[in-house]
Amino acid sequence: MLHLQICQGTTCYVMGAAQLASLAAQLPEDLRGRVRVTGCRCLGLCRDGAFGGAPYVTIDGEVLAAATIDSILAALRARLQEAHP
Amino acid sequence: MRLHNESDRVKREVLARVARALFAEKPEALDRIPLQMRPKGQPFSRCCLYKDRAALRYRVMAALGFRGEDETDELRPLAAYAAAVPTRTRNPEPFISILTEGCSACLESxxxxxxxxxxxxxxxxxxxxxxxxxxxxxxxxxxxxxxxxxxxxxxxxxxxxxxxxxPLACADACPVDAVGKTADGLVAIDHGKCIRCGRCQAACPFGAIMACSQMADVILKIKRGRRVIALPAPALAGIFPNDPAKLTGALLKLGFAAVYDVAAGADETARREAAELTERLRAGAAFMTTSCCPAWAETVRRHLPGLAGYVSHTPSPMRLAAEMARADHPDAVLVFIGPCAAKRTEATFYGDPDHVLTAEELGAMLIAADIDVDACDPAAPTRAGSRAGLRFAVSGGVAAAVGAHLPDSGAPKPYVISGLSPKTIRLLATFAKTGKAPGQLVEVMCCEGGCAAGPCSFEEPARAAARITAQAAG
Missing domain, CATH: 3.30.70.20 (Alpha-Beta Plaits)
Structure with a gap:
């Protein structure tokens, strides 16, 4: 099971994480049961002017910057593909 | 539902970068923003890198509170605009600015x-x-x-x-037909008709309709040691996913000297509006409408003059919260913060509070100052509102708060208009014409669902409303 963490820190929330929260409830069928979606406190990735990359998410610890629903789904599918080609 | 939107992200990143340059007192950094956001060799979104940068330059100008329309020298450094902010004595009004470089001249609907x-x-x-x-x-x-x-x-x-x-996104979003086209097909706003609701701004997929921000004025006044007081709207408690006490703490950490919740003003508005309604009904009036929504006030002024006599004279929660803060601190700079576009016009019209910030602009300031609300110490505002005051931000909440001050038996019946549209405006026009309404207290909210659904927000309206309702229920 992959672990998708959506940063809920203020920077990420303002920059678009609020719109990513719906992913938890509305995972596409092919990903259901294969991905665990959780929110997390500020990961600190936005500090020192790096806020241009927000919202940040991590998939099994690997950081994805400027995350959108599309880019998250693509990254999740690529990982599952790698694991079970 | 407010979908993820790259145009919103760009707008907020510009605001955060501008705020960061101003907090750091490095205005020369402003001229680098277009280059930093669109560096050489990276993807661009319009026809070329240079057009993207030109558009970003105008976004920085708007973030500093200047209209691109007023530009006389295209080579004037952005730092020079920042230097002119402290000399400004009036807030920009009308605050809408068109990004001509951004408008795609979409076809008429x-x-x-x-x-x-x-x-x-x-x-x-x-x-x-x-x-x-x-x-x-x-x-x-x-x-x-x-x-x-x-x-x-x-x-x-x-x-x-x-x-x-x-569809034509901007014009279709406008409830009063104020958005049209120039001969070249570019967007044009009739400011005489415009009710300042901010919907065209939120609707344009090119981000070509911008607002002149007052964020720079607020940051520079904080930096220069003025006593700057925050008046956060009840809606903010729903828009930020955090404990409201931590949001108060974050405002203090940002440099605001004190926090007066607008919900405290809302309690006073409800009390006075109940008394006014009782008085009016006794004098034979058929109904009274609420007065707190500034886009509604503009709608009456510009489109429904026949209803003017039915609108409550009670000042809005923003103005009453400003009165409370003003009484305690006569020389302070008062700043309303909420998801509303039209509050800018209301504040400019009445002269107090001094400035209006949006939820997005507050978000940008927190980003720039590296403040994570969740990590802030909880704090209590100088004046806090009741749960009823908090519910002003959700449709039906104003009528409920006013109703709570009225007797249980024979109380006036509320009627709620949640969202101004051509249809509801036509309905309201019939109230004026016939002198009759389905209720004695007509609550009007421009945004469907109430202020929690305001256009200058980063939260989904339903989630913001649910948070407020949960907090108000305790």
């Missing part, structure tokens, strides 16, 4: 037949058109532009989805 049309036997498009504008020619339906009123009935009737209504 129209109903069009696509080549999916099969020239069927039933031809419901022809039969259902109330204007006889649809005819079949050369094996395909055609729409007579002169006759078509863009009602969309033909599109709904077509079994093949062969007829589509192509």
């Amino acid at each position: 129209q109903t069009t037949v696509t080549n999916l049309c099969r020239s069927c036997l039933a031809r419901p498009c022809v039969g259902n058109c109330p204007k006889q504008a649809v005819h079949v020619k050369n094996g395909r339906a055609e729409i007579d532009r002169e006759r078509c009123v863009n009602c969309g009935l033909c599109a709904k009737a077509c079994a093949f989805h062969a007829i589509v209504q192509v």
Whole structure:
């Protein structure tokens, strides 16, 4: 099971994480049961002017910057593909 | 639902970068923002890197509170605009600024037949058109532009989805027909008709309708040691996902000297409005409308003058919260913060509070200052509101708060208009014409769902409203 963490820190929330929260409830069928979606406190990735990359998410610890629903789904599918080609 | 939107992200990143340059007192950094956001060799979103950068330059100008329309020297450094902020004595009004470089000159909203049309036997498009504008020619339906009123009935009737209504995002979003086109097809706003609701701004997929921000004025006044007081709207408690006490702590950490919750003003508005309603009904009035929504106040002023006599004279929660803060701190700079676009116009009209910030602009300031609300110490505002005051931010909440001050038996009946649209505005016009309304207290909210659904927010309206309702229930 992959672990998708959506940063809920203020920077990420303002920059678009609020719109990513719906992913938890509305995972596409092919990903259901294969991905665990959780929110997390500020990961600190936005500090020192790096806020241009927000919202940040991590998939099994690997950081994805400027995350959108599309880019998250693509990254999740690529990982599952790698694991079970 | 507010979908993820790259245009919003760009807008907020510009605001955060501007705020960071101003907090760091490095105005020269402002001129680098377009280059930093669109560096050489990286992807761009318009025709080329240079047009993206030109558009970003105008976004920085708007973030500093200047209209691109007023530009006289294209080489004037952005740092020079920042230097001019402290000399500004009036807030920009009207605050809307058009990014000409951004406007895509989209087609006027129209109903069009696509080549999916099969020239069927039933031809419901022809039969259902109330204007006889649809005819079949050369094996395909055609729409007579002169006759078509863009009602969309033909599109709904077509079994093949062969007829589509192509929307014009900005103009279709406007509830009062204030958004039109120049001869070149670019967006043009009739400021005489505009009710400042901010919907066109939120709707434009190119981000070509911008607001002149007062964020720079607020940051520079904080930096220069003025006593700057925050007046956060009740809606903020729903827009930020955090404990409201931590949001108060974050405002203090940002440099605000004190926090007066607008919900405290809302409690006072409810008390006074209940007394005013009782008085008016006793004097024989049929109904009274609420007065707290500034886009509603502008709608009455510009489009429904016949209703002016029915609008409550009670000041809005923002103004009453400002009065409380002003009484304690006569020389302070007062700053309302909320998801509303139109509050800017209300504040400019009455002269107090001094400035209005949006939820997005507050978010940008927190980003720039590296403040994570969740990590802030909880704090209590100098003046806090009740739960009823908090509910002002959700449709029905104003009427409920006013109702709580009225007697249980024989209390005036509320009637709630949640969202101004051509339809609800026509309905309100009939109240003026007939002198009758379905309730004695007519609550009007421009944004559907109430202030929690305000346009200058980063949260989904339903989630913001749910948070407020949960907090108000305890």
